[in-house]
Amino acid sequence: MKSALATAALLAAPAAAYHACADEERASYPKLCGLLDDVAKDEAAFADMLAKSPISTVMEEIEMPAARKLADGEASALPIVVAHGMGDSCFNSGMKSITKAAGVKVGAYSTCIPTGTSRIKDTINGFLLNMDASVDVFAEGVKADENLKDGFNAFGLSQGNNLIRGYIQKYAGEPGYPAVSTFMSINGINAGVGAFPNCAPDAKHIGGICSGLTEILGDLAYNSFVQGILFQANYFRDPSKTDSDKYKKYSQLAQWENEGDDVDPSRNDKFTAVDQYVWVLGTEDTVVWPREGEQWGAMDPEDPFKTLLPMNETAWYQEDKFGLRTVDEAGKNAFEQFDGNHLQFTNDELMGWLEKYFM
């Protein structure tokens, strides 16, 4: 009870109000500012709009697996932390059931950590609380949960993985912030996205959150105003701009990858401290471009819209910018894939990965 109250207090602070645009911000970013006007008017309606957007995936409830019985003397598995994807929330029935099913399957405590105190705030903050700030809130949620104090396994869905990865690189192992043993990234956006294909400007999807996302494409994503607000801008990685001064200076993802101006070797130490990574790719994913980024492939900066580099040919890997090569050479990377679009894995596939990596 005590820890739940502490979490609520911590979570409430950054979510209190969303940014209100100044005139010059409005002149440069009319659509993003229009979205901020909308959220100020009616948060519930805004959250509903997000949940229905073409880039959102609200998970459905899943069937409960049979409860695992531990054999005499068998140590129980580590607790599980789950992080939800875009437009979804820990307070929705689908995420509740996935979280519960994961715990039942491995026979351990499981919890979904939100970045807002209610369904509405948690959904909105997946867009309008920037990635670094979201990681900070997520980390306080982890810290406040007594059940996690001896370490945990974690899996994320879509951009939820950025929260776990950010926690690993910024918090894990610091006093009060438990270590992550296995991190399973399902359709993760850890490598960023170079486009928002489901927001392509066909007549069907004009408006809503897509209007704000298409407004910030290209260089317009890389400044302190946009980076300070929009989670999706924080991991927008235009493959033709990765060498630009603005990307290096302002992109939050660039700093995380140690490919920006703020290079910090402690990120490598923290990334390599995890015992096991599992990178899960959807072979027909049309939300993440390039989808191979879910397993650390990237577009070739020499030919950014045509040639894809596999993980081991990227600069991340070859120069071991944040520890990916070290973990790979230590045998800590596992790769899984399923035939389907973004987050369209089957219940059996999810249970199979949990059995293989979390038990």
Ligand SMILES: *[C@@H]1O[C@H](CO)[C@@H](O)[C@H](O)[C@H]1NC(C)=O
């Ligand atoms: C990358 O990995 C593939 C598959 O394991 C291998 O065939 C290729 O030679 C590797 N490339 C480099 C540059 O190491």
